[in-house]
Amino acid sequence: MVGNSPKSDINPALAAGLNAVFVPHDNTWVLEHEEVAQALPPRRLLVVETFNGLREHFERFQPVLSCPIPHQTNQNPFHHNTFPTWLLSRCSGFCAPSLAVQKNNLRRLLRTVEALSDLGPEMTAEHDFGQRARSMVTALLQAAGAREGVLFIFSDKPSLLSSIASEASR
Amino acid sequence: MVTSSSYENYLSSNGNVAPELFKCIAPLKVGAKLVGLVALGRRESDALYDEDELGALDLLCNYVALAVQNHSLNANTFAAVSENLRLMASLHGFYDHTLEAFAASD
Numbered sequence: 001m002v003g004n005s006p007k008s009d010i011n012p013a014l015a016a017g018l019n020a021v022f023v024p025h026d027n028t029w030v031l032e033h034e035e036v037a038q039a040l041p042p043r044r045l046l047v048v049e050t051f052n053g054l055r056e057h058f059e060r061f062q063p064v065l066s067c068p069i070p071h072q073t074n075q076n077p078f079h080h081n082t083f084p085t086w087l088l089s090r091c092s093g094f095c096a097p098s099l100a101v102q103k104n105n106l107r108r109l110l111r112t113v114e115a116l117s118d119l120g121p122e123m124t125a126e127h128d129f130g131q132r133a134r135s136m137v138t139a140l141l142q143a144a145g146a147r148e149g150v151l152f153i154f155s156d157k158p159s160l161l162s163s164i165a166s167e168a169s170r
Numbered sequence: 171m172v173t174s175s176s177y178e179n180y181l182s183s184n185g186n187v188a189p190e191l192f193k194c195i196a197p198l199k200v201g202a203k204l205v206g207l208v209a210l211g212r213r214e215s216d217a218l219y220d221e222d223e224l225g226a227l228d229l230l231c232n233y234v235a236l237a238v239q240n241h242s243l244n245a246n247t248f249a250a251v252s253e254n255l256r257l258m259a260s261l262h263g264f265y266d267h268t269l270e271a272f273a274a275s276d
Binding site: 119148149161 | 194211213214
C-alpha cells in the first residue's frame with residue numbers, strides 16, 4: 001500500500017499484514033491524521049518524502065531488474081528461483097513480476113500512481129479552488145509528460161467553457 | 171479523448187484557438203454529464219501521446235472531474251444560500267414595515 005494517510009492507508013495495510021510506503025503530505029485532510037503504526041517483522045514500512053523517492057528506491061535495484069531471466073533452470077538458478085520473491089518483497093503488493101521486468105511500464109505506472117497520490121490530498125485540501133486546479137493540472141502534466149496544459153470548466157446555462165487553470169513546465 | 175490526429179474535426183478554425191496548440195483534449199465527465207475538459211499541449215519530446223498514456227490520463231481525469239463537479243456544486247450551493255439570505259432579509263423588512271403600518275393606523 002502506498003499512501004499519504006496514516007489512518008486510511010498505512011495503518012490498515014500494516015494491520016492486514018501488507019508492507020506499506022508512507023508519503024507524508026502537508027495538505028493531508030485533518031481527519032486522516034493519526035500516528036503511524038510500527039511495522040512488525042516481517043512487515044516493512046518505507047517512508048519517502050515525495051513520490052520521486054519511491055522511484056529512486058526502485059531505481060537503486062535497476063541493474064537487477066534489467067537482468068534477463070534465464071530460460072534454463074541450470075543456467076542461473078539463483079535468479080530464476082528467487083527473482084519473483086525478491087521483487088515482490090520490494091514491490092510489496094502493488095506490482096506484479098511481469099510488470100516489473102518491463103522497466104518502462106513500471107516507470108509509467110509509478111508516474112500515474114504518483115499523480116494519483118498528488119491528486120488525493122489536493123482534492124481534500126482546504127484551500128481555494130484556483131490553487132487546487134493548478135495543482136491538478138500540474139499532476140496531469142507530469143503524468144502525461146506534457147509541456148503545457150489548461151483546465152476548462154463547463155457550464156450549460158449558457159453553454160460556456162471557461163479556463164480556470166493553466167500551467168507550463170519550464 | 172481527442173488526440174492530435176483528430177483534433178481538426180473538433181476545434182474551431184476561426185482563429186480563437188490555434189489548432190496546433192492542443193495535442194490532446196480529454197473530457198471531464200461525471201456520469202454522462204460534461205463538467206469540463208483538459209487540454210494538453212506538446213509533449214516534452216514532441217512525441218505523440220500513446221494509448222497507454224491516454225489510458226492513464228483517462229483514469230486521472232475521472233478524479234479531476236469529481237473535483238470540478240464538487241466545486242460547481244459548492245458554488246451553486248453558496249449562490250443558493252446567498253439568495254435565500256437575501257430573500258429572508260427582504261421578508262424581515264417587509265414584516266417590520268407591515269408592523270409599523272399597523273402601529274401607525276391605531
